[in-house]
Amino acid sequence: MPPVLPTTSILPAYQASARPTHLSPTASPPASASPTRARCFVQRHDVHPQPSQQVTAGRAAQERTATRPRPSPPPQLASSAPLDDDERTLASPAEPRVFSVTPTRNKLATLSGLVKRRRKRVPLEAKALHVGHSVDTSCWMSYVPDEAKLDELYLPGTHDSLALFYPLLSSICQSTPLLNQLKGGIRFLDLRFSLLDDGELWAYHGIVPQRLSAADAFEEVYRWLEGEGRSECVVVSCKQENPAPHFAETLWALLDRTSRSRALWYDEDRWPSLGEVRGKCVMFCRFGWDTQRGLHPPEWPNDSRAAWRTTIGGRDTLVQDWYGLSTPIAIPKKAALALSLFTPDSPLLPPSSSAAKTTATDARPHPLSTPDPLPHRISYLSCASFPLLFPSVAAKGFGAPSLGLGWRGVNELVLRGLRRLAATDAATAAAVAAGVGEGKDEGAGGGARARGRRYVRGEGGMVVLLDFWESTADSSGRGRDAVRQGGLVLEVVQMNFAA
Secondary structure, eight states, X not given: OOOOOOTTOOOOHHHHTTSOSOXXXXXXXXXXXXXXXXXXXXXXXXXXOOHHHHHHHHHXXXXXXXXXXXXXXXXXXXXXXXXXXXXXXXXXOOOOOOOOOOOOHHHHHHHHHHHHHHHSOOOOOOOOOOTTSOOOGXXXXXXXXXXXXXXXXXXXXXXXXXOXXXXXXXXXXXXXXXXXXXXXXXXXEEEEEEEOTTSOEEEEETTEEEEEEHHHHHHHHHHHHHTTTTTOOEEEEEEEOSOOTTHHHHHHHHHTSSHHHHHTEEOOSSOOBHHHHTTSEEEEEESOTTOOSSBOOSOOOSSOSSOEEEEETTEEEEEEOOOOOSSGGGHHHHHHHHHHTTOTTOTTSOOOHHHHHHHHHOSSOOTXXXXXXXXXXXXXXXXXXXXXXXXXXXXHOEEEGGGTEEEOOHHHHHHHHHHHHHHHHHHHHHHHHHHGGGTOOGGGSHHHHTTTSSOOTTSOOEEEEESSTTOOOOTTTTHHHHHTTOHHHHHHHHTTSOO
């Protein structure tokens, strides 16, 4: 049998290139091969050879070994070090056999090095978004430039993101775990915790436990950000669900426990650019109102039936969080309030501070004055009441509303409203484009009408928080297949890329 290289040796490039691409059990090296190339020949066998094939192959190998001079090893492969058991077995002449090679220490070190190289983070590649194409919601932020401010983007979110479990139907707001939400394009999480007597933080929805600790919830987000979500960022709203003292100290101690967790959080009280926080969590505090860490609303009125203004992270902010609907009859009114945040001139919105000053001094604003920049907006589409209106029924609707039996949910009503607005914007833009040559005013086109429904640098964006985000029902003929894709989430994401 020709001598075989030890398993711990690594073939030089000029020898590896001489290895045959296909070898049969009884093949022999070419007659013109040099001794150095002959040494690279390794006899192979079938995984399960027949006994007659083993005997024939063995005799042929013995005859070739007896008639061919044994080449001496090249100097660079010679070693004065003693052979270990595996190498001695492979180097000694024996009958051809199928070897079961056990990795040695050197091979394990080589494999370890290869694994480390594979785990090395690869620099992010810039992606191009082609207008008219659908966005991949699992990594949609990878299409957004680094200089975009986070409060200028349109972020889909989930209300009470961890409220998945019974026993009360009124406490269930989602049907998918955090990882599925993140993969579906959700970039604003609403996490609510209670501090228990043992000093641990656990997820709660009101008084109902959700069977997940805060440490485990954060770990799910960390792993996603360190893996497939490294081009993304997640705004994490943390809310205190019980009046236990020392809640803020306990939560910050959990986030500061390790250098890894500290590096994964952005906790300044200003809205960052996307490039600052890729691969990180952005803290949005609904606890510890006197602390200076994280984005901090100074107040949060409970169940206000109208949108209200405040300042968050140095940005004028408009918030809509009316959730206490008494009956399903109020669902269209809730949807209209949510849609009003997409139209800056809606009469349902409170006036801006500059508009109020103009009204007080002069009812006729200057015709050349530019409109104020849009505020950042936060809109909760969630609503419920006990015992007549559960979150699932309010979000997804009930019965067959197209037949007049039941009602449409908030998610569907908002989605249909946004599509109507988009159709109106497109028709207006087309009409203006057709009338430009006739001397009509181009500035009154669809761009102005679409204001509030697309990303504009310097203008405030929007956070839209949903119950049952993946079940955006559309009973207008699109069917339930489109529902499972999270139609409203995709609609919000595409506002960041509208032409």
